[in-house]
Amino acid sequence: MGKKLFILLAMGALALCGYPAIAAGGDSGQKITRSGDLATVNGPDSYFTGEVRVTQLYPANNKMRSSGGKVTFQPGARSNWHTHPVGQVLLVTEGVGRTGEWGKPVQEIRAGDVIVCPAGVKHWHGAAPDSAMTHISICEETEPGKVVEWLEKVSDDQYNQQ
Numbered sequence: 001m002g003k004k005l006f007i008l009l010a011m012g013a014l015a016l017c018g019y020p021a022i023a024a025g026g027d028s029g030q031k032i033t034r035s036g037d038l039a040t041v042n043g044p045d046s047y048f049t050g051e052v053r054v055t056q057l058y059p060a061n062n063k064m065r066s067s068g069g070k071v072t073f074q075p076g077a078r079s080n081w082h083t084h085p086v087g088q089v090l091l092v093t094e095g096v097g098r099t100g101e102w103g104k105p106v107q108e109i110r111a112g113d114v115i116v117c118p119a120g121v122k123h124w125h126g127a128a129p130d131s132a133m134t135h136i137s138i139c140e141e142t143e144p145g146k147v148v149e150w151l152e153k154v155s156d157d158q159y160n161q162q
């Protein structure tokens, strides 16, 4: 993989589910990306607290505006506060986690749960204190690669607020 492409992949993955507008197979047929070829990167300290791994699953392209990513949070890890310009769907695939919305009590989320977050709602998501959590994140773009607006860190008090 070329260095430039890898950087673009990593940038997209770091946006939780964003991706620069690189063609993803065009209109000629299905594109199958083998699991071993998916790029996984560490979630950076500037956007996350704790140990987080982000895998880009598929990019948006010129015809399809959604992109998908898989994020695994180790116990206690979580995203910063953030918003999504179009919204976000979270499909919890493993473990137990937490999600918070500004001004509301923290909610527990578990494998099999589906969370739909409207555009512009300030929120965070992450693992429970004693369990890892993995979710698939699906977002749509308003402009190429733009699926999240990052805000401040989630404090321990906010993470533990019930």
Ligand code: MN
Binding pocket: 082, 084, 088, 117, 123, 124, 125
């Ligand atoms: Mn989100």
